[in-house]
Structures are given as C-alpha cells and as structure tokens.
Amino acid sequence: MIDLRTLREDPDRLRASQRARGEDDSVVEKLLDLDERRRGALSRFEALRAEQKSIGKSVSRASGEEKTALLDRAKDLSAQVKSAEAEAEKLAGELEELLHTVPNLVEEGAPEGGEDDYVVLEEVGEKPSFDFEPRDHLELGELLGAIDMERGAKVSGARFFFLKGAGARLQLGLLNMAMQHAIEAGFIPMIPPVLVKPESMKGTGFLGAHASEVYHLPEEDLFLVGTSEVPMAAYHADEILDGAALPYRYAGWSSCFRREAGSYGKDTRGIIRVHQFDKIEMFSYCRPEDAQAEHRRLLDWEREMLAKVELPYRIIDTAAGDLGTSAARKFDCEAWVPSQGRYRELTSTSNCTDFQARRLGVRYRDAGGKPQHVATLNGTLATTRWIVAILENHQRADGSVVVPEALRPYVGLDVLEPAK
Template sequence: MIDLRTLREDPDRLRASQRARGEDESIVDTLLSLDERRRSALGAFESMRAEQKNVGKSVSRASGDERQALLDRAKELAAQVKAAEAEAAALGAELDELVMTVPNIVEEGTPPGGEDDYVVLETIGSPREFEFAPRDHVELGELLGAIDIERGAKVSGARFYFLTGVGARLQLGLLNMAMQQAIEAGFTPMITPVLVKPESMQGTGFTIAHDSEIYRLPEDDLYLVGTSEVPLAAYHGDEILDGKALPYRYAGWSSCFRREAGSYGKDTRGIIRVHQFDKVEMFSYCRPEDAHDEHQRLLAWEKEMLSKIEVPYRVIDTAAGDLGMSAARKFDCEAWIPTQGRYRELSSTSNCTDFQARRLKVRYRDQDGKAQVAATLNGTLATTRWIVAILENHQQADGSVLVPQALRPYVGLDVLKPQ
C-alpha cells in the first residue's frame, strides 16, 4: 500500500510511476479528492463527537429540568454523530479500497515499459558448445530415473510430477545447499505454513479476489501460497521490530503452489512450469533507507548460488510494467537452457520498500523511539526449476550428468548415471 501522506505531498511521483508501468495516471486525482473528502468528513465527525462527550458528561452532574434539557440535546447529538461517523467510515472504506489497487511506486532507474523492455545488466559465462545433440531435461529425467512426469499426470493431472531417486536427491541437495549458504550468511532458517489466511495473502500484495494464480480453499477461507514470501512477510505483521536488530533475515523453505491459469500451451513439457514446486526464499526486513543496498546484497547471494551450480546466466533489470503489485524494483537471474536456446528465470529478487509492510503493519522503532514502517525484500536461492538447468547444462553424450562440484557433498553423488 502506498503512503497517502507521500501522495499528498508529491502526487507527481505516483503519476510518473504509473506512467512508467503503463497504468492509469488519473487515479492520482481520484485519490487526492477522495482523501480530501474523507479528511473533512472525519474532522466534522470528530468535533461533533467532542461536543457529544462534553454534553454527556454534564448530564451526570445536572438534575431536574436542566438534566432533561441536556438529555434531549445529547440524544440529538448522538444521532448526528452516528450519521457523521457513518459518512466518514464510508468514505474511508471507499478510499481504502481504491488505495489497495495502486501498485508500489517504482524505484528511480527502473526501465519503463512492459515485459520485453527489460535491461540486461550482466551476462556470466557463455553457453556450452555441444559435440552431440543435447537431450532436454524431460528425456534426461527419464533416462536417469529422476523425474516421472507420466505418473505425475496420472496421479494429479497436468503439470504435476514425481521427483524420484536421484531427482529427489538432487532437489534435496540443492535446497540444502541453499539453506546452508543462507545460514552461513546469518539468515534464520524457516519452514513455513503453506496455507495462509486471506489477510496474509492480501497484505503481501496478492488480490485474492482476482488473482487467477491462487489456489483457494473456500471451505476454510485459506489460500495455498505461491511462495514462502507470503508467510514470511506476514510473520511480523502487526509487530514493532527492534530497530537496532535490523535487518531481520529469514530463509524459508516451502512448497509453492500456482494454478498457472491462462498459460495453456506454454511450457507444457517438463517441469519448467508446474503447479507445485519447492523453493528456498530469502526474506529481509530492514529500514527503508537501507532497502536499496539490501536488494544488492540479496542479488549477490543469488549470484553466489548460481555460480555454485556452474551454469551460464544473465541478470536482467525488470521493466516497470512487469514488476507486479508490490515490487519497486526487480532483478531476475536467468539461466541458459541449451535445448530451448534461451535464458529462463531461475531466481528473482524484489525490493518491496514499505509497500507490503504498510499493508501488514510491520514497523520498527527508530533511534528516537518512534515507530516507522519497515521495508521488505525477497529473493530466490533455489527452486525445483534449477534442476532443469543443472541437468541440461551438465549432461554428457551418454546421458549421464555431472553434478556440479559444490553440490556433490549435498547430493552424495559425483555423476548421475542412466539406469
């Protein structure tokens, strides 16, 4: 949620942000006038309420005719106060609803435009030259007895899979390596709930009413998370953090669930795009003024992980229109997938500034003892999808796959061999 005070003081900032995202600019004026109306209604209610309280107090002191007169006046006021309060509340609700639809203000330097307007910041390594026709991860997964897509479909439907044998070992090793790196960097490891309440989902910046990605359990009013960012963001909801102890850094391991509605025909083969996968996610709470630097640190930790699996990748600066609701800036790391001949997203780190924290009421106490809204950031350390990049980039002519050096102790194997 954007800050209304900032909006009042500098509406042009939001206008520019909306323009960069390719979204409606006129909402700024609608917000301003609605805010103005709400504040005046609230002021009217408050002064009426103050008078009501004074009259009410004098009732208890008065007696006889005087008391009756005061009672009459008090009754009259009570009705007016009720009406004024209702009006202020209605305007407040209208404003809240509208504010909740406004995406975060983009960080300065973000490339404007849509999905294809990203800027490549860096390319690390270069695609390998194969002296044989490389197999895709599905074929390799079958050969190695690592991925069972057919039975995934039989048991659960399209976009489900089983990781079997070395596949399961590969994922466990990869995610454990991610956890270990995070722990060594000072993160608190977390295993989170994957079902959350609507307020946790919405606080994090997902609109449960319209988001077609979210699995819902209406019977229980619970929602399956698409990332552990959700429970980790809501973890400190309604709390005031110790300013001296910031940043708070968590590494969450969870399964993630996505409906992938509307992606029919996209990535139908393999485990690139699936309904359920596992992920280790970094999550930071810090002071807003430190968020930019913290974002760079998260990116650096992602690159450290990427370097451990020894695949070529690039870092892109996502364009404003592709940031989503909560992010002010987003960097994606994309690995080279040989059989697709292109880079695919393996990790993503977002600076959500104070946007999520304001919705979730996460604050910290500053040096003056004042409560301030915190900033939140997140970034991926490893996911099931990384297996695709590992298998395809490290395959050999006979269908075996060399396990990257750093990963060997975690997987317990140097080479994955066809069965």
C-alpha cells in the same frame, strides 16, 4: 499499501508510477478526493463530538429553560455525531478498499514498459558448446530415471510430475546446499506453513492481479502459497520489531503451488512451468532507508549460488509493467537453457519497500521511539526449475550429467548416470 502522506505531498510520483506500469493514473484523483472527503468527515465528527462533550458538562450545571434547551441540543448532536461517524467510517473503508487495488510505487531507475522491455545488466559465464546434439532436460531426466511426467499426470493431472532416484537426490542436494548457503550468510532457517489465511495472502499483495494464480480451499478459507514469501512476510504481522536488531533475515524452505492460469500451451514439456515445486526463499525485514542496499545483497547471494552450480546466466532489470503488485524493483537471474537457445528465469529478488509492511502492520521503533513501518524484500536461492539448467548445461554425449563440484557433497554423486 502506499503511504497516504506520500500521495498527498507528491501525487505526481504515483501518477508516473502508474503510467510506468501501464496502469490507469486517474486513480490518483480518486484517492485524493476520497482522502479529502474522509478527513473532512472526520474533522466534522471530532468537532461535533467535542461540542457534545462540552454540552454534556453544561447540562449538570443548568436548570429550567436553559437545561431543556441544552438537552434538546444534546439530543440533536447525538444524531449528528452518529451520522458524521458513520460517514467517516464509510469513506475510510472506501479509501482503504481503493488503496488495496493500487500497486507499489515503482523505484526510480526501473525500466518502463512491459514484459519484453527489461534491461540486461550483466551476462556471466560461458555458454556450453557441445560436439553432439544436446538433449533437453526431460529427455535427460527420463534417461537418468530422474523425472516421470507420465505418472505425474496419471496421479495428479497435467503439469505434475515425480522426481525419483537421481532427480530426487539432485533436488534435495540443491535445496540443502541453498539452505546452508543462507545460514552461512546469517539467515535464520525456517520451514513455514504452506496454507495461509486470506489476510496473509492479501497483505503480501497476491489476491489482486495475481488471484487467479492462487489455489483456494473454500471450506477452510485458506490459500496454498505460491512462495514462502507469504508466510514469512506475515510472520511478524501486527508486531513492532527491535529497530536495533534490524535487519531480520529468514530463509524459508517450502513446497509452492501455482495454478498457472493463463499459461495454456506455454512450457507444456517438462518441469519449467508446473503446479507444484520446492523452493528456498530469502526474506528480509530492514529499515526503509537500507532497502536498496539490502536488495543488492540479496542479488549477490543469488549470484553466489549460481556460481556454485556453474551455470551461465544473465541479470535483468525487470520493467515496471512486469513487476508484481508489491514490488518497487525486481532483478531476475536467468540461466542459459541450451535446448531452447535462450535464457530462462531461475531466481528473482524484489524490493517491496514498506508496501507489504503497511498492509500487515509490521513496524519498528526508530531512534526516537516512534513506530515506523519496515521495508520487506525477498529473493530466491534455489527452486526445482534449477534442475532444468543443471541437467542441460552439464550433460555429456552418453546422456550422463556431471554434478557441479560444490553440489557433489550434497547429492552424494559426481556424475548422474543413465538408468539401467
């Protein structure tokens, strides 16, 4: 949720942010109008309440006609106070409801435009060249006995799959290596719940524009998470953190669930776009003034993981119109996928500034002891999708796949051989 003080002091900043995202900037006038009316109603309520208290004290000292007049005025004020309070509460509710529809302020320097208007910041590593026709990850996965899409569909439906044998070992090894990488960087490992309450999902910004992507269990009124960012952001909801101990850094290992609504016909082959996958997610709480530097640190930890699995990749600065509701800035690392001849997203890291913290009530005490909202950031260290890039970039002509050296102790194999 954006800061009302920022809105009042610099409404043009929100107008520019909305335009950069391709959103309606007229919401600024609606917010300012509601805020002004709410503050006016609150001032009226407080003035009437003060007069009511003053008359209440005078009644005990008055007598005769004066007392009768004061009692009549007190009765009249009581009705006015109730009316003013109801009006202030009504306007406050309308303002909060509208605020929850407004995405975060885009960070200065983020590219404007939509999905295709990203800026490539860097390309890292050499794309592999093969003296044979490279297979795609699904063909390799089937040769290795590692991926079973057919039985996944039989058991659960489209976009579900089984990882088995070498596939299961590869994923477990990858995620264990990522978690160890996070621990060595100072993150606290965490296995969070994957079902969360509506206030947790709403607080992190996933029940607005992204609501169609989320699985909902109506009888329990719980949501399956699409990322462990959600439970880790809500972990400190309604708490005041130790400012001297910031940043707080957590690394969550969880299964993630996405409906993939609107993706009909996209990436139907293999495990690139699926309903269930596993992920290691970094999450950081820090002071707002430290958030940009922390964002770069998260990106560097992602780069280190990609180097460990020896993948060619590029880093893109995501355009404002392709940012999630909570993100002010997002960097994606996209690995080269030989069978597609293009880069595909493997990781992303987002700076959510104090947007989520305002919704969730996460604060810290500054040097003067005053509570302030923290900034929250997230970044991916490994997911099931990494298997796609690892298989395709490290394949050999016979269908075997060389396991990256740093990953071998975690997988227990140097080479994944075709199943017999």
